[in-house]
Amino acid sequence: MQETFKLEGMTCQGCADTIQNGLNEQSFIDKAIVSLEENSLVINAKQNLDINSLNSIVAGLGNYKVRPFKSNLIAQIINYFTSKKPIVIALLIVILSSLAMQISAEEFLLKNFFMSYMGIFFILFSFLKLLNVSGFSMTFKKYDLISKIIPGFAITYPFIELGLGIIFLAKIESVLIYVNLLTLLFMISQSIGISKSLINSEQIQCACMGSAVDLPLSSLTIIENLIMISMSAYMISILV
Numbered sequence: 001m002q003e004t005f006k007l008e009g010m011t012c013q014g015c016a017d018t019i020q021n022g023l024n025e026q027s028f029i030d031k032a033i034v035s036l037e038e039n040s041l042v043i044n045a046k047q048n049l050d051i052n053s054l055n056s057i058v059a060g061l062g063n064y065k066v067r068p069f070k071s072n073l074i075a076q077i078i079n080y081f082t083s084k085k086p087i088v089i090a091l092l093i094v095i096l097s098s099l100a101m102q103i104s105a106e107e108f109l110l111k112n113f114f115m116s117y118m119g120i121f122f123i124l125f126s127f128l129k130l131l132n133v134s135g136f137s138m139t140f141k142k143y144d145l146i147s148k149i150i151p152g153f154a155i156t157y158p159f160i161e162l163g164l165g166i167i168f169l170a171k172i173e174s175v176l177i178y179v180n181l182l183t184l185l186f187m188i189s190q191s192i193g194i195s196k197s198l199i200n201s202e203q204i205q206c207a208c209m210g211s212a213v214d215l216p217l218s219s220l221t222i223i224e225n226l227i228m229i230s231m232s233a234y235m236i237s238i239l240v
Contacts, residue, residue, distance in 0.1 A: 002043065002044045002045075003042075003049050003069075004041070004042050004043075004069040005040070005041040005042075005051070005068065005069050006040060006041070006066070006067045006069050007034065007039050007064060007066060008064065008067060009062065009063045009064040009065055010036055010064065013036050013203050013216055015064070016035070016036040017034075018061050018062065019032075019034050019058055019062075020034040022057060023054075023058075029043055029044070029045050030045060030046060031043070036083075036216055037083065037218050039083055040069065051066055051067075051068065081220075084215065084218060087208070087221070090209065091224065094117060094120045097116070097120050098113055098120055111235065111238065114231040115169070115176075115235075116168075118165070118168045119164075119165045119167075119168030119169035121165070121228065122162065122168065123161075123162060123165035123166070123169070125208060125209065126159070126162040127162075128210035129158035129210040130158045131211075132210060133155060134155070135211030135212075136154070136157075136211050138154075139204065139207040140154045140157065141154040143194055144157075144190050144193050144207075145190075145192055145193050146185075146189045157186075158210075160182075160186075164179050164182065164183060167179050176235065177236065177240070180232040180235040180236045181232075181236065184232040187232065191222055191225040191226065191229065194217055194221055194222055194225070198222075206218070206221050208221055
């Protein structure tokens with residue numbers, strides 16, 4: 001029989017692997033699958049499962065808790081974004097800061113909002129990458145297509161991001177078309193690489209927030225890149 005449960009207390013893929021391996025060692029369990037992204041536990045067992053017994057097992061592996069699975073859409077949405085809290089907070093900061101920069105303007109212009117958003121986005125995320133450039137590059141080149149082709153690109157990318165962010169915020173009109181083309185190229189390269197990794201169920205840390213934040217690749221990372229792709233495509237269309 002198969003049952004699905006919610007898992008609390010996981011903070012990284014290592015936690016998920018520890019729980020999965022620990023449960024698979026139990027004689028009454030045929031197969032246990034733990035998903036960090038979904039905070040879920042799926043068990044195929046030879047007998048009816050007692051949640052107290054499961055909690056006794058996982059408690060011996062760490063500060064984890066098994067709870068009954070409730071198929072509630074709102075709860076699932078909240079749980080999804082809660083598990084991606086670092087990137088959600090970062091994107092909210094980018095959005096709010098970009099909107100704040102438009103308050104003093106005589107009128108709201110989409111072009112100016114997009115430049116503010118992309119500038120703050122690149123500067124914030126480049127800061128997180130620059131905290132440990134070598135650690136970032138090792139993860140980034142696992143999925144970014146350009147990094148796999150051009151040696152050393154992963155090491156220089158945080159500095160390129162910083163430069164792009166400064167140009168967007170400075171609104172240097174003469175080079176805006178070029179920085180938007182670069183943004184489009186970089187985001188497409190990353191999105192394709194991330195999509196391939198997710199399709200192949202590869203457990204890779206998201207490099208977008210550097211190596212200091214342990215966050216696995218997810219669909220939210222693709223959404224983040226698609227927003228940048230849409231903005232840069234719009235900017236190119238009005239600049240050409």
